[in-house]
Amino acid sequence: DAATEQYARVQRGQWKESNRWLQTQDRLLPADASLEQRRRKKELELDWQFTVGLFDQVPTRARTPEMTSHPWTRLAWAIAGWNSAHPAEVRDNAEALAALRKADPQSIELQLIEPQARALKLVVNGLPDSAVAVLREATRLEAAQPELPRLLRPAHEALAEILLAVGRAPEAQ
Numbered sequence: 001d002a003a004t005e006q007y008a009r010v011q012r013g014q015w016k017e018s019n020r021w022l023q024t025q026d027r028l029l030p031a032d033a034s035l036e037q038r039r040r041k042k043e044l045e046l047d048w049q050f051t052v053g054l055f056d057q058v059p060t061r062a063r064t065p066e067m068t069s070h071p072w073t074r075l076a077w078a079i080a081g082w083n084s085a086h087p088a089e090v091r092d093n094a095e096a097l098a099a100l101r102k103a104d105p106q107s108i109e110l111q112l113i114e115p116q117a118r119a120l121k122l123v124v125n126g127l128p129d130s131a132v133a134v135l136r137e138a139t140r141l142e143a144a145q146p147e148l149p150r151l152l153r154p155a156h157e158a159l160a161e162i163l164l165a166v167g168r169a170p171e172a173q
Contacts, residue, residue, distance in 0.1 A: 006044055042070065071100055071113045075153070078117040087124040094121035109149045112142055116158040128166040135159035 002021075009018040022045055029041055074093045081089025094117035101110040115138040122131035138155035142148065163172035 075113050075117050078120050082120045090120045090124045094118050112155050131162050
């Protein structure tokens with residue numbers, strides 16, 4: 001399907017082609033598109049931006065309520081804050097994800113996304129072992145799912161990145 005082809009473009013690094021496809025989808029989306037159609041399109045955009053690394057280019061003052069309410073966006077901004085050494089950005093987005101998870105505790109998506117941001121916050125706060133423990137639990141939950149929701153980043157990838165960042169490369173492998 002078209003979304004799978006888009007994912008393949010992103011994975012191959014064909015970002016210009018991928019971006020052109022996204023822009024075409026934007027023009028093709030009908031004005032009366034369902035909430036699910038708009039959400040799916042937004043997920044494709046977020047996936048592209050995350051993969052290409054553009055989340056740090058959205059200034060705080062330019063963030064819309066739609067952007068700030070989406071769990072993937074919050075995770076991507078936490079990661080961007082981590083990558084650019086902005087601990088306040090990590091903390092703010094981890095706390096926002098914690099609030100989203102508290103509001104919807106049954107959401108598997110939030111149960112897998114929120115720990116990733118919380119782990120970044122723990123590392124920023126000087127607690128790398130706690131961060132690893134949080135992500136190990138998230139990977140166990142992820143492995144136990146019969147079918148995973150579409151995620152921005154799997155928990156096991158987040159765990160490997162944290163292990164590498166804290167100097168535990170053999171465990172990350």
